[in-house]
Amino acid sequence: MRSGFVSIIGRPNVGKSSILNCIINNHVAIVSPRAGTTRNIIEGIYNTKDEQIIFVDTPGISKPLNKLGTVLNKKSGSLTKDVDAIMFVVDGSTGLGKGDKYILSTLNKEIPTILVINKIDCLTKEKLLERINSYKDLFPFTDIVPVSAKTKENIDTLLNVLKKYLQDNVKYFSDDIITTSSxxxxxxxxxxxxxxxxxxxxxxxxxxxxxxxxxxxxxxxxxxxxxxxxxxxxxxxxxxxxxxxxxxxxxxxxxxxxxxxxxxxxxxxxxxxxxxxxxxxxxxxxxxxxxx
Ligand SMILES: Nc1nc2c(ncn2[C@@H]2O[C@H](COP(=O)(O)OP(=O)(O)OP(=O)(O)O)[C@@H](O)[C@H]2O)c(=O)[nH]1
Ligand SMILES: [Mg+2]
Missing domain, CATH: 3.30.300.20 (K homology (KH) domain)
Known part of the structure; x- marks a missing residue:
């Protein structure tokens, strides 16, 4: 048995919650076309016969406009410290933004960090290559995985990559639990x-x-x-x-x-x-x- 925690972080609206739902194959996190949908930490638990991964979906990090915004950024930031891997999710359809660089500047380089380029269903191959090039040197990413939460393309590849980083040998949750939300x-x-x-x-x-x-x-x-x-x-x-x-x-x-x-x-x-x-x-x- 191998298990571990993986944080899903990134700017608002890049599709973090959609990727979580796609992996868990269930609607554990709400999704909307508006930035700032997720406000709480949502855990989704992925099980196979030999592995358990606890995915931690976080509120998108952006410039806070009120106390709620400050609290949300703090919550997301705190979840990048004690995890086995980080999925840094970006929106392939819009590309690099200032917010991406800010978030990367807060990350610990010791923790395996995977660049997940989402929404590739909206991209041509050329555009995807362009996106990869614009991100790849900003941080020592351990892996780069383009995916689509919408079509599920490459989600299995992403899971295989994450499995490399599982460090624990315990089962945290029984198989019937898919989220810790009440x-x-x-x-x-x-x-x-x-x-x-x-x-x-x-x-x-x-x-x-x-x-x-x-x-x-x-x-x-x-x-x-x-x-x-x-x-x-x-x-x-x-x-x-x-x-x-x-x-x-x-x-x-x-x-x-x-x-x-x-x-x-x-x-x-x-x-x-x-x-x-x-x-x-x-x-x-x-x-x-x-x-x-
Ligand atoms: N075309 C396309 N749209 C996607 C994909 N993944 C997510 N979306 C859309 O992107 C929008 C934002 O998705 P969310 O999953 O709510 O994004 P988020 O990163 O969790 O957003 P916050 O919770 O606000 O930080 C929704 O309208 C989704 O339907 C994808 O792979 N392809
Ligand atoms: Mg969300």
Whole structure:
């Protein structure tokens, strides 16, 4: 048995969570076309007969605009220290950015770091070579693996590369565990994912979701989720005309939640206002966005 921890880091929106889901073959991390989707550390556990890899998905690192942003960068940074390998993920479709150089400057060169160029389904071979050339000398990468989370191309190669770096000889989790996230957290994330997919511009960043009630009956689970926004004016937008937005989000989220919990679900969504919650330390702590 060989096992180990692998951190997935990179700028926002490069496809870190998509790669994790692709490897675990399950929707353990939410994904959206907006930068700044992931806000918590998400662990996904990959098992074979002889290996176990604990993948640690992190919030994309970018210039912080508020306390929440600072906390997220710190969380991601802390997860590059005590791991067996780091997957430094970049977006092959957009290429090198300032943020990439900043993140690389914070990494420990002793830890095997793999340059993972994602979204190669959007690239020609020539463009990919160009991308590899622009990154390869910025850091002593141990390996360079181009992949696509969308088409799964080369994901098996990536796994084979990572297996070289597993150092432990223990099984950390039993085979049936695919993530360490609680079911309450996963439920709130599925609601947040739909909101991130439907709402525009800054609005998704202004909200967070919290499970406030979870009651399991024989045939159904009754769940209530608060959608917390940071100013009153957003309430109307999230509810939508005659409640249409909330209804759309609620239906989609419920279907995913039923799949997750394997049972019929009643989902109640409520929109609440907590002014400037992203800058309130107590709120961030109580809602699990700050761990300590
Ligand atoms: N074409 C293409 N799109 C991809 C691929 N991987 C991810 N995406 C898209 O890229 C967007 C961002 O994906 P995420 O997985 O949420 O990115 P992330 O790096 O986790 O983002 P943050 O959590 O914000 O840091 C989504 O719209 C994905 O569908 C890929 O291989 N090809
Ligand atoms: Mg993510």
């Amino acid at each position: 079911k309450y957290f996963q439920v709130s994330e599925l609601v947040r994912e739909k909101l991130f997919n439907y709402l525009e511009e800054e609005i998704p960043h202004s909200l967070t979701c919290l499970v406030t009630n979870y009651e399991e009956e024989q045939d159904i689970i009754n769940i209530e989720v608060d959608i917390v926004v940071d100013r009153k004016s957003l309430k109307k937008i999230i509810i939508g005309k005659n409640g249409s937005m909330l209804k759309k989000v609620g239906t989609e989220a419920r279907l995913d939640i039923e799949k997750l919990l394997n049972k019929k679900v009643y989902l109640g969504l409520y929109v609440k206002v907590v002014e400037n919650w992203r800058d309130k330390e107590n709120f961030l702590k109580n809602s699990g966005l700050i761990d300590e």
